[in-house]
Amino acid sequence: MTVAFVGAGNMGGALVERLCEAGWSVAVCDTDPLRQRQALAAGASLADTPLSAVAQLGPLDALVIVVVDAEQCRDLLWGEQGAANGLRPGQAVVLCPTIAPEDTVAIAQRLAEQGIDCIDAPMSGGPQRARDGRMSLMVAAPAAVVQRQAGLLDALSLNVMRISERVGDGARTKLVNNLLAGINLVGAAEALALAGRMGLDLATTLDVIERSSGQSWIGSDRMRRAIAGDLAPRAHVTLLEKDTRLAVAAARSVGFEGPLGAGAAGVFQAAHEAGMADLDDAALLSFLRQNAPRP
Template sequence: MADIGFIGLGIMGLPMARNLAQAGHQLHVWARRPETLQAIETDPRFTVHASPAQVAAATQAVFTIVADTPDVEAVLFAEQGILAGARPGLIVIDMSTASAEATRRFAELLAAKGVDMLDAPVSGGEVGAIQGNLSIMVGGKPAVFEAIKPFFALMGKNIVHVGSHGAGQVAKACNQIVVGVTIEAVAEALTFAQAHGVDAGKVREALLGGFAGSRILDIHGRRMLEDDYRPGFKATLHAKDMRIVAQGMAAHDLTLPCTELVGEKMQTLAHGEWAESDSSALYKLLKH
């Protein structure tokens, strides 16, 4: 059994932390919003602390999964952030989706204090987090990755060490490009079928057996047809991820037309009535 820190008990983080606890580890947690602690406050496998610094002081490794790059920076470097309580040898594993450039800078700042960092964003949504079969994309030192890999195995099934610091975040940006563009493609295909008076459900069923078959056509296509947009991954967060992608495109003078279009549509979604819905609500934009 290990003492493990975990910061970020949201839609993804809570089931991930529970999978670690289920394996016998003691979880040391902190939450910015006290209401997120209600689900674990009577669970003896979780110890609640007053700050990220206290979490770091009580553990050998701290996992974080928060909303955006500034949130990662605050959890790490605020006055009572992780670094304030860290001892040399601590490992920080950031499983948020954040800027690769900022992640490299964070890793350098932590290393100067004897703290190792991995960036390890995930894909698979709430269902994957609950089932412990997330895809985990990791950047950082190979030896640190190997040390943490047994913990990753409790949360995910497809665990890939992509490269050095920031490489995990680059892989996640690529993931969000593919997911976002494919959601839009599925939405447009179903809309095309309906416009022709053809049963879109039957079209989806037919496509699932061919080259067009995908988890997005399966899961998000069903959401669209059933008009069920309870969030597995909120539109606001997907829009944030596409903003990070756009920043990376600008930094490297890239033009990716489909990605730009979907990024714009995600921003529209995130600033409208479906902001808190699943990002598959892109389908709704085609109907209005």
């Protein structure tokens, strides 16, 4: 029951806490001093590099990667002091970031050349759901690989969703999900910006939406915080900006161009360019209220 983590931010840190509480031995590598202190407080040990983090793993143990993008994944695996330099055949990498399917496949293939398993396992649900075990873990890998790491996957989430045995399908599923999340969030922010322009009380309007056909989980979660003025970042604007951009690119790669995805991606990009990159994505409400044109 040993696992290494590279990345202990909002989601990774919640998972570290969950596993430590369940009795796992967890080694954490994260460059942020705050995240290091939080990992220590949870009961994890600290590693200076990805390579030293995996040095503590047993023959069938795993490294969980919870960073932002594919470039970071490649660097922490194969860069100087990269984890892949210390991983051994029979061990596994659980790949949790939202990245392009082709990047997931390429990383898995490179690991396979070293005899290392890769589980394509993006996650969704936010830090609190991750901490409680209620997040969605979208798993794509050969059945034998999943079986070898079943104990870890079940410890990470009560909602392990088997997508397929084809690595890359987890990433594809996550992009489809996050495209809809982005569309729903932009739609919720637009609707409340309109309500404000009409002179309606935003909290009352959201009460109605939550009990009516316009309800969405992400809309309610983010707009409640936006109405309260709470923009402390749980999920930065840049995350759904990246995810919707990747989803639109993936759609175009298979010859599909829907009517809403590119528009939603454009709103996140515009909010970023307006200086909101490091704010919680609940900031879309204030962005649209400020930038929606008047006749």
